[in-house]
Structure formats: C-alpha cells, structure tokens
Amino acid sequence: MKHCSHCSALVSFIVPQGDNRHRYVCSSCEFIFYENPRIIAGCLPTFGDKVLLCKRAIEPRKGYWTLPAGFMENGETTQEAALRETYEEAYASPQLNELFSVCNLANYNQVHLFYLAKMTSAQYGSGPESLEVELFEEANIPWDDMAFGTVTQTLQRFFEDRKNGAMQLHHIDF
Amino acid sequence: MKHCSHCSALVSFIVPQGDNRHRYVCSSCEFIFYENPRIIAGCLPTFGDKVLLCKRAIEPRKGYWTLPAGFMENGETTQEAALRETYEEAYASPQLNELFSVCNLANYNQVHLFYLAKMTSAQYGSGPESLEVELFEEANIPWDDMAFGTVTQTLQRFFEDRKNGAMQLHHIDF
Numbered sequence: 001m002k003h004c005s006h007c008s009a010l011v012s013f014i015v016p017q018g019d020n021r022h023r024y025v026c027s028s029c030e031f032i033f034y035e036n037p038r039i040i041a042g043c044l045p046t047f048g049d050k051v052l053l054c055k056r057a058i059e060p061r062k063g064y065w066t067l068p069a070g071f072m073e074n075g076e077t078t079q080e081a082a083l084r085e086t087y088e089e090a091y092a093s094p095q096l097n098e099l100f101s102v103c104n105l106a107n108y109n110q111v112h113l114f115y116l117a118k119m120t121s122a123q124y125g126s127g128p129e130s131l132e133v134e135l136f137e138e139a140n141i142p143w144d145d146m147a148f149g150t151v152t153q154t155l156q157r158f159f160e161d162r163k164n165g166a167m168q169l170h171h172i173d174f
Numbered sequence: 175m176k177h178c179s180h181c182s183a184l185v186s187f188i189v190p191q192g193d194n195r196h197r198y199v200c201s202s203c204e205f206i207f208y209e210n211p212r213i214i215a216g217c218l219p220t221f222g223d224k225v226l227l228c229k230r231a232i233e234p235r236k237g238y239w240t241l242p243a244g245f246m247e248n249g250e251t252t253q254e255a256a257l258r259e260t261y262e263e264a265y266a267s268p269q270l271n272e273l274f275s276v277c278n279l280a281n282y283n284q285v286h287l288f289y290l291a292k293m294t295s296a297q298y299g300s301g302p303e304s305l306e307v308e309l310f311e312e313a314n315i316p317w318d319d320m321a322f323g324t325v326t327q328t329l330q331r332f333f334e335d336r337k338n339g340a341m342q343l344h345h346i347d348f
Contacts, residue, residue, distance in 0.1 A: 001179045001180070002179065002180060002181075002182070003177055003178065003179050003180070003181070003182040004177065004179070005175045005176065005177050005178070005179045005185070005207075006175070006176060006177070007176075007177070008176070008177040008182040011179070021247065033179075034245070035248055036212045036213065036245055036246060036247065036248060037213060037246055037247075037248055038210045039210065039211060039213065039285060071208070071210055072210060072211055072285075073195065073210065073211075074209055074210060074211055074283040075280055075281070075283065076280055077278035077280050077347050078276060078278055078285060078345075079278070079345065079347075080280075098343070099276065099343060099345070102252060102273065104251035104252055104253070106249055106250055106251050106254075107249070109248040109249065111213060111246075111252060169272070169273060169343055171252075171253065171273070173251050173253075
C-alpha cells in the first residue's frame with residue numbers, strides 16, 4: 001500500500017495516536033486503513049458415509065483436493081457463504097448442520113470455518129474452480145494430495161468424532 | 175474508494191472478468207480490491223454466577239453496556255483476540271472456554287464471536303475504552319441500556335442455557 005485510496009496522497013506505516021499497532025495512515029487526509037483477518041467459509045458435505053471433495057482447478061494448490069470453501073463476501077452470513085461456495089465449486093446444495101471447525105491461520109490473517117452438511121441426494125458436479133468433484137469413503141481419502149492443512153485436519157477430526165459417535169466443535173490453530 | 179492504493183490511478187466499481195460481484199478495480203494497473211466481512215471477537219466473562227460488563231467510553235453507543243469485544247487484528251487467533259479485548263477493556267484475564275455465539279450482521283459486514291470465559295478472581299478494572307466495568311447478577315443486568323443486539327442476544331441465550339443446565343453454540347443472524 002503506497003497511496004491513500006481516498007485522496008491519493010502517500011501513506012505512512014505508523015502507530016496512530018492512541019493506538020498500539022502500525023497502520024497505514026494517509027499523510028494528507030490522515031485516514032487510517034485498518035487491515036483485518038478474512039473468513040474462509042466452507043462445508044464438509046456428506047452423503048451416507050461418504051465425503052464430498054473437490055480437486056482444485058485454480059492456484060493455489062491446483063490439482064489437489066479440498067473441501068468446498070472460499071472467501072466470505074460482504075452482505076452474507078457465514079452459513080450463506082459456506083453454502084454458496086459449496087454450490088459454486090461442487091454444484092451441491094446440502095442441508096447445513098452445525099459448525100464443526102474454526103481454523104486459525106494467524107500467519108495468513110485467515111479464519112477458516114467448516115460446517116457439517118448433509119447431502120440428500122448424490123447430485124453434484126465440477127464448478128469452474130474444480131477439475132473433479134467426487135464422493136470418497138474414509139478408506140479412499142487422498143490424504144497425500146490434500147490442498148490445505150485446514151482441510152486435512154478438519155477431515156481427520158471428523159472421522160475421529162464419527163468413530164467416537166459424537167461430533168463436537170474443534171478449534172485448530174496453525 | 176476513489177484511488178488505487180498501489181499506483182494512485184482512479185478505480186472503477188465494476189464486475190471483473192470471471193467474477194459475479196462488483197469490485198473496486200484499478201483503471202491503470204487493474205488490481206482488484208476485495209472487501210470482506212470483519213470479525214469482532216469477545217468474551218462472556220463470568221465470576222461465580224455473575225457476568226462482567228463494560229460501560230462504553232467511546233462511540234458508537236457511548237454510555238451503554240457491552241461484553242468486552244473488538245475487532246480481531248491480523249496476526250492473532252480468534253481466542254487471542256477475545257482475550258486481548260477483554261484485557262484492554264476490562265483489565266480481566268479469564269480462562270477461555272468454548273465458543274458460545276456466532277452472530278452474523280450481514281448488513282454491517284461483521285461476524286461477532288463470543289467465547290465463554292471463567293474469571294478465577296474478581297480482578298478487573300476500567301480500560302481506556304470503558305467508563306465502568308462491573309459484575310452483574312442476572313437479575314441486575316441493565317437490559318434497557320445494552321450497547322449492541324449481539325450482546326443482548328448472547329446474554330439472553332447464556333441465561334437460558336444456564337437455566338437448562340447445558341451450554342451450546344448459538345448462531346444468531348441479524
């Protein structure tokens with residue numbers, strides 16, 4: 001960030017008065033630009049005992065498998081974001097259930113939220129950001145080709161909880 | 175937003191190619207500026223059967239009561255943000271427990287997260303953003319002077335759950 005998006009003057013990276021963190025501040029109009037973590041919302045869609053995964057058609061991690069998820073947009077709820085991403089990436093419209101994992105990626109300024117979601121039919125397909133979309137039994141999950149640690153750990157917790165007979169909310173810090 | 179923060183050229187509010195939403199896009203360097211919801215993280219601190227509330231010393235809602243909470247910063251986890259805000263506003267360092275409410279304010283592009291938190295002593299005080307900080311029994315909660323709907327509804331759910339003997343995670347959409 002070099003310029004103020006309001007008045008185009010140069011910005012400085014300084015600690016504003018009364019603050020304790022560095023912010024970009026306009027040298028002319030003095031507007032303070034706060035930067036905050038972003039939310040990635042997604043689903044862990046199941047059909048019977050199978051889980052729906054998407055092979056990514058785009059970078060980062062093109063060609064690797066993920067749960068359907070993406071950046072939450074302004075004007076929507078976390079649940080709406082999770083369902084929208086699931087439709088966009090996997091053409092699936094599952095029934096949304098409870099929040100299952102809150103993954104904090106402090107170094108990336110991201111929070112990933114995964115909701116459990118039940119598919120009432122095996123209707124799905126590859127959206128523009130997916131090369132393939134497929135239902136996997138636990139024994140066939142492509143663990144070595146997962147796109148993101150948040151997805152791997154969310155799936156691991158899911159299969160553990162399923163074995164133990166009780167789903168619970170997991171906080172996973174990276 | 176009028177100017178590109180990278181090159182200072184004027185931005186346009188258009189739907190970029192391959193997208194389906196309006197974004198600010200630089201007319202010169204073509205950088206796309208995504209805007210996403212922000213997270214407010216906070217605690218519902220309890221000491222025995224009492225709840226810790228803060229009377230706000232700043233706008234918005236100066237003079238009204240709130241749970242300690244504020245904007246999550248880059249580089250921290252949701253739990254760290256909740257505890258930092260609780261210390262900054264109420265000089266309290268409770269033991270963080272489970273996530274209790276996820277409040278979606280889609281019209282304000284905010285997600286509020288409140289964690290249950292247990293105070294092991296009655297140590298607290300007014301931080302610079304608080305006029306007063308006080309422990310309240312349920313019967314004395316100043317319901318008519320609450321700062322935010324997310325706080326009111328989170329507290330209502332808490333007292334209901336406590337009456338029912340089981341805390342659960344609540345999604346509250348506004």
